[in-house]
Amino acid sequence: MAKMASEGLQSQFSMEDISVMGLWELLPHLYRIRVKLKETVQAAVLFEPHVVLTVDSKGFSFRFLKQLRARYSQKKLDFPSHFHYVAPSFWAWKGGEARLRGLAEFVDHLLCILPNEDKICRLNGLYATAVGHPVLEDVLELNLRNNSSIHEWRAEGNAEDFRNKYAVPAGATVISLLPGSRVQEVRRMLPIFSDTLELMKDSVPQLMTVIHVAPNEHVENFIAGAIHRWPVPVILIPGGTTQLRYDAFSASRVALCTSGTVAVELQLARLPCVVAYRAHILTEWYVRYKAKIQYISLPNILLDKAIIPEALFQSCKPAKLALLLNDLIHDNGCREEQVIAAQKFVKLILPSERIKHNLPQQNLKSYADYTPSAIAAWTILNHGRPVTSI
Numbered sequence: 001m002a003k004m005a006s007e008g009l010q011s012q013f014s015m016e017d018i019s020v021m022g023l024w025e026l027l028p029h030l031y032r033i034r035v036k037l038k039e040t041v042q043a044a045v046l047f048e049p050h051v052v053l054t055v056d057s058k059g060f061s062f063r064f065l066k067q068l069r070a071r072y073s074q075k076k077l078d079f080p081s082h083f084h085y086v087a088p089s090f091w092a093w094k095g096g097e098a099r100l101r102g103l104a105e106f107v108d109h110l111l112c113i114l115p116n117e118d119k120i121c122r123l124n125g126l127y128a129t130a131v132g133h134p135v136l137e138d139v140l141e142l143n144l145r146n147n148s149s150i151h152e153w154r155a156e157g158n159a160e161d162f163r164n165k166y167a168v169p170a171g172a173t174v175i176s177l178l179p180g181s182r183v184q185e186v187r188r189m190l191p192i193f194s195d196t197l198e199l200m201k202d203s204v205p206q207l208m209t210v211i212h213v214a215p216n217e218h219v220e221n222f223i224a225g226a227i228h229r230w231p232v233p234v235i236l237i238p239g240g241t242t243q244l245r246y247d248a249f250s251a252s253r254v255a256l257c258t259s260g261t262v263a264v265e266l267q268l269a270r271l272p273c274v275v276a277y278r279a280h281i282l283t284e285w286y287v288r289y290k291a292k293i294q295y296i297s298l299p300n301i302l303l304d305k306a307i308i309p310e311a312l313f314q315s316c317k318p319a320k321l322a323l324l325l326n327d328l329i330h331d332n333g334c335r336e337e338q339v340i341a342a343q344k345f346v347k348l349i350l351p352s353e354r355i356k357h358n359l360p361q362q363n364l365k366s367y368a369d370y371t372p373s374a375i376a377a378w379t380i381l382n383h384g385r386p387v388t389s390i
Contacts, residue, residue, distance in 0.1 A: 003240075012036075012043055016216055018060050019182050025280055033060065041067045049080045051380060056086040065106045081383050085111040085376060087121060087128070092301075094292050100124040109383060111376045115302070115348050129379045132351035132372040135264045140371055141242050153346045155268040157246030166235050168251065172206040173329065176248055176271065178257035179211070181239070183218035188278050189258045190226055195318035196256070196325070198231040204329065208233045210248045212262075215240040254328045254335075256321065263297045263308065264349070267342040272335045274324045276311045284313045299345045307341040351375055 005011070018036055020029050041064060044052065052068065054061035065082050072079035087110050088103075090096030101124050103110075110128040112118045121128035139155045168174060175197075179189045201207050213223050213236050227234050237244050249255070249269035257263060259277040266273045275297040279287070295301050297308050309324045311317070328334055351370050 012040055016183075016218060018057065019216075021182055021185065021279075025184055025283065036060075037063055037067070040064055041071060044068055045071055051081050051083065051383070053083045053085060053380065055084075058084075058086075058088045062088075062103070062106070069106045081380075082106060082108045083111060083380055083383075084109075085113075087112045087114070087117045090120070091117070092293050093290050096292075097124065100126060109379070111379065113349070113372065114298075129375070130352055131375040131379070132370075133264060133349035134372045135261060135268060136346075136349065137371055137373060138242055138246070138265065138268060142246060152343075153268070153350065154270060155246050155249075155265070157243065157248065157250035157269070159247065159250035162244075162247040162251040168208060168235075169206055172208045173204050174208050174210060174248075174252045175325065176252040176255040176257075177209050177211045178255065178260075178262040179223075180258040180260065181214035181216060181219070183216060183222060185258055186214075186219050186222055189276065190223065192276065192278065192316065192318055192321070193256060194226070194229070194231060196321040199318055199322040200325065201232050203326065208235070210235045210237060210252060212237055212245060212248065213239055254325055256325060259296045259310075259312075263299060267299055267345050270339045270342050272328050272338040274309045274311065274321060274328060276316050276321060278313060278316045288313075299341065302348050303341060303345055305341075307338055 013036055018029075018033050020026050020033070026033075037060060044064075045068070052065065054065060061084060065084070069079055069082065084107050088096070088100075090100050097120060100121060104125045108127060110118070110121050110126055112121065112128050112130050113133045115130070118128035118130040136153065139153055142155055142157070162168070177193050179186045179193060197207065197209060209230070209232055211223060211227070211234060213220055215238065223236065227236065235248075237248055239245070245265070246269055249266065249271045252271055255266050255271050255273040257266065257273055257275055259275050263273065263275055277296055278284075293301055295306065296310055296312055300306055300308055300310065309328070311320050311324065328338075351372065
């Protein structure tokens with residue numbers, strides 16, 4: 001969001017206002033979200049856009065697109081093209097693919113970030129393009145900043161710079177902690193992470209933690225209060241700073257993260273990790289009943305193997321997390337297995353080589369130019385032309 005604002009985007013409201021995850025967790029916020037939805041539809045109608053692009057947050061985005069199209073239809077106006085970036089996770093839920101068919105009524109084109117999503121979307125009547133995972137842009141940003149070329153899709157930070165900047169002792173064992181981007185996640189997960197470290201501090205010499213703080217005012221305030229009772233030395237680094245984030249990853253031995261996009265970032269960094277997740281008991285029950293996949297982290301899902309240890313729901317307890325992290329810190333075989341698997345995983349989220357035959361090569365000189373953002377932008381600007389083979 002901050003990067004889009006730097007390019008001139010003016011948001012109607014803070015994303016924190018609608019950033020809620022889960023079923024039971026959503027209920028206290030329903031009225032506020034409905035108000036924001038109404039305001040957003042009205043603002044879009046007044047703006048009279050040629051193209052509407054929604055990003056993720058399918059619960060809000062799809063309702064917005066549906067209501068916007070209905071508003072244009074009522075007024076018998078030519079409606080703008082509707083694009084949605086990040087396909088819904090239809091592959092994760094029972095009956096998910098069947099629900100795709102109704103999207104064509106208000107979504108003109110889906111921009112997909114995972115392999116084979118575009119093919120399944122097209123089989124269900126949706127125009128779709130595979131653009132690659134947006135986290136890949138981190139590699140390009142780091143290489144551009146460091147004036148180096150891409151030989152491997154790997155995001156390498158500078159561990160020495162990080163250790164010097166934060167006076168990390170030479171023999172310290174550093175764990176990166178990523179408790180989540182939403183305040184409800186952080187409130188639930190950070191106490192569990194704290195108790196985990198309490199169990200580990202006597203068995204791991206010079207244990208230190210780096211907490212990656214999401215750029216969210218409520219998250220920042222909560223973490224600032226929580227570290228006063230933190231069991232080991234702690235460094236806070238602000239989210240949204242790519243170089244600093246990957247410098248911290250490079251200086252870390254392992255990471256403990258709440259399930260989400262951060263698991264993909266850790267694969268780019270080749271940093272072994274443990275994935276944890278808790279939710280409200282009713283949300284956990286719903287996920288167990290409706291999900292058709294056995295893993296929650298994207299690397300495990302795409303590789304169809306439990307490469308990354310996961311501690312989910314009732315199994316997400318400090319004692320288990322401490323055991324998993326200790327194994328990962330001391331077992332080089334487990335660490336190497338994750339690093340090798342990360343290389344395979346990253347190849348799965350790259351844009352397809354076939355895209356080179358569809359995009360204007362006079363403007364894109366190298367493979368590094370075929371970024372997810374460039375492919376998505378080209379697809380939007382050329383909507384209506386035959387790009388469905390991408």
